Structure formats: C-alpha cells, structure tokens
Amino acid sequence: MRAFFVSSLFDRSKFFRRVKIKRGNGGAYFECNINFGEGVVHVKSAVFRGCLFDKNEISNMTFTDCTFIECRFVAVKMSNLEFHRTKIINCLFMKPVFTNVYLDPRSFSFDFNEWKSGAANINTSLFQRLESNLKSMHQDEFARTAYIQFRRYARWQKVHRLDGLKFREIIKRRTAFLVDCLYDRSMLYGYGIFNVFITTVLAMGAGILVLNCWWSYFSITSNLNGNFPYFKDPDIIQKIYYLVVTVTTVGYGDLSPKHASGMIFVIFVLLFSVVWTATLTAIIVKRIVK
Numbered sequence: 001m002r003a004f005f006v007s008s009l010f011d012r013s014k015f016f017r018r019v020k021i022k023r024g025n026g027g028a029y030f031e032c033n034i035n036f037g038e039g040v041v042h043v044k045s046a047v048f049r050g051c052l053f054d055k056n057e058i059s060n061m062t063f064t065d066c067t068f069i070e071c072r073f074v075a076v077k078m079s080n081l082e083f084h085r086t087k088i089i090n091c092l093f094m095k096p097v098f099t100n101v102y103l104d105p106r107s108f109s110f111d112f113n114e115w116k117s118g119a120a121n122i123n124t125s126l127f128q129r130l131e132s133n134l135k136s137m138h139q140d141e142f143a144r145t146a147y148i149q150f151r152r153y154a155r156w157q158k159v160h161r162l163d164g165l166k167f168r169e170i171i172k173r174r175t176a177f178l179v180d181c182l183y184d185r186s187m188l189y190g191y192g193i194f195n196v197f198i199t200t201v202l203a204m205g206a207g208i209l210v211l212n213c214w215w216s217y218f219s220i221t222s223n224l225n226g227n228f229p230y231f232k233d234p235d236i237i238q239k240i241y242y243l244v245v246t247v248t249t250v251g252y253g254d255l256s257p258k259h260a261s262g263m264i265f266v267i268f269v270l271l272f273s274v275v276w277t278a279t280l281t282a283i284i285v286k287r288i289v290k
Contacts, residue, residue: 083107092119093126098133105130105146120156127153144191151189155180190283200276204243207269211239214261247273 041061051071059079067087074092079099088108105127110119131146158173158180165173183189186199246269257263 092122094122096126096129098129100137101130101133102137102139103130103134104142105134105149108149120153120160123153124150124157148184148189148191151180152184155184187279187283190286193283196280196283200280203272203276204247207243207247208236208239210265211243212236214265215239243269246270249273 043061043063043066045065046063047067047069048071049069051068053076054072054074055076057077057079058081059077060081062082062084063086064084065086066083067089068091069089071088071091072094073096074094075096076093077097077099078101079097081100082102083104086103086107090110091108108126110123127146127150131143131150134140134143134146155177159177162170162173186195188195246266249270257266
C-alpha cells in the first residue's frame with residue numbers, strides 16, 4: 001500500500017492513464033495505478049495523508065481499500081462517488097456537498113476527546129449532510145447510522161463552550177445533554193430494538209429487586225394460596241408474576257398493595273409501562289415501515 005502526501009488533488013481534467021499527485025514539499029510526484037471503466041476512475045489500496053481537497057470537485061470515482069488520514073475537505077463538492085472498505089481517520093469536512101455518494105458512515109473515525117469538543121459543530125453538519133445524501137439514495141441502513149452520529153455530535157455541541165452563559169442556561173443544556181445520553185443508550189434514538197430489549201430486561205430486574213427488598217413494606221394482599229389476606233413470604237416466581245401483571249396493566253386483582261408505599265410503587269410502574277409500551281411500539285413500527 002503506497003502513501004501519498006498531497007497539497008492539491010484530483011483535478012479530473014488532468015487524469016490520463018495514471019493519477020499524478022503532487023507532494024507538498026520538494027515538488028516530487030507520486031503515481032498510483034487506476035483503472036478506467038465507462039468513465040469512472042477506480043483508485044485502489046492508496047493511503048492519502050495530510051491531503052488538501054479544499055474547493056475541489058470530485059466526481060465519477062470509486063475508492064476501494066483506501067485510507068484518508070488527517071485530510072481536509074473544505075467546501076468540496078463530491079458527486080457520483082463510491083467508497084468501499086475505506087477508512088477516513090481524523091479528516092476535516094467543512095461544508096461538504098454530497099450528491100449520490102455511496103459511503104458507509106462507519107468509515108469515519110475520530111479522536112473522540114479532540115473532536116467532541118473543538119469540532120463537534122463541524123461533524124454535526126457533516127453527518128447531517130451525509131444522512132440527507134444517503135436518504136436520497138435509499139441507503140436506509142447507512143442513513144440511520146449517519147443520523148445517530150449526527151445526534152451524538154449535536155449532543156456534545158450543546159455543552160461546548162458554556163463559559164459566559166447564565167446558570168439557568170447551563171443547567172438547561174446539561175439536562176438536555178443527559179436526557180439525550182439516556183435516549184441514546186436506552187433506545188439508540190429510536191432505532192435500537194436490541195437496546196430497548198436490554199433496557200426492558202434491566203428495568204424488570206430493577207423492579208424485581210425493589211419487590212424483593214421492600215415487599216413487606218408494600219403490604220401486598222393476595223387471593224392466592226388459600227385466600228391469605230397478607231402475602232408475607234412469596235417466592236421469586238410470584239414476585240415476577242405480580243410485576244408482569246402490573247407492567248402489562250392486566251391487573252387481575254389477586255395481588256394488590258394496601259400500604260401507601262406499595263401504591264406509589266404501582267403508580268410509578270404503571271406510568272412507566274404505558275410510556276415504555278408506546279415507545280416500543282413506535283420503534284417497531286418505524287423499523288417495519290423503513
């Protein structure tokens with residue numbers, strides 16, 4: 001694999017049988033083999049390090065097994081491009097224009113500690129534009145990935161440069177940041193069915209743990225096991241049964257709390273179950289429609 005250190009690149013009018021790329025210092029030229037097929041330039045197994053693509057128009061090309069490292073794309077217009085098994089590492093994309101560009105958003109990788117603060121707004125714009133391009137190409141899976149990355153960088157943008165803001169505004173932004181983190185982890189912004197399943201299992205486990213520790217304080221009465229008025233020592237299956245019946249809002253009435261603490265617990269579980277069921281249904285419908 002050959003590495004290229006480039007100051008300017010890819011003026012298509014200069015393409016003949018080989019690609020000539022000028023190195024920034026020394027004026028030396030490097031060449032890589034390309035294959036032409038119906039007007040499309042194919043570049044394979046090339047590494048571009050520190051390249052400047054500013055204000056260039058790149059079109060009708062296919063990159064395969066290529067790597068871009070710390071390159072800069074400012075106001076670049078990209079059209080009719082395909083990137084296959086390509087790595088794009090710590091590259092700066094500022095106001096790019098994507099038209100019919102096939103590119104997996106997972107090809108991008110950044111130094112998170114650096115880019116989440118200083119360049120969060122730049123990457124927010126990058127993935128938003130990429131999502132719009134991929135949607136127009138009906139690349140739904142790639143578009144979802146781009147949307148998730150867009151939301152994550154937009155989240156970091158909220159808490160960047162809080163100096164000089166009023167205390168109320170700082171609290172508002174940090175609260176929005178935490179809520180967005182929770183939405184990301186629990187539901188992957190409405191696209192993570194697996195995330196929702198894991199969150200549901202964890203929530204049910206937490207509910208069983210609360211019942212196991214506080215059952216006696218809830219004063220649960222029961223019509224099970226011989227119509228005992230107070231169900232003092234239930235086994236784990238009976239606790240799971242009570243929680244599932246409550247979460248699903250079935251409410252047979254064979255187990256019910258009599259103490260205020262038990263009623264508060266049931267109210268919380270019912271509200272949570274209604275919201276969670278509606279959210280889960282919306283996520284499933286969204287994935288089916290997509």
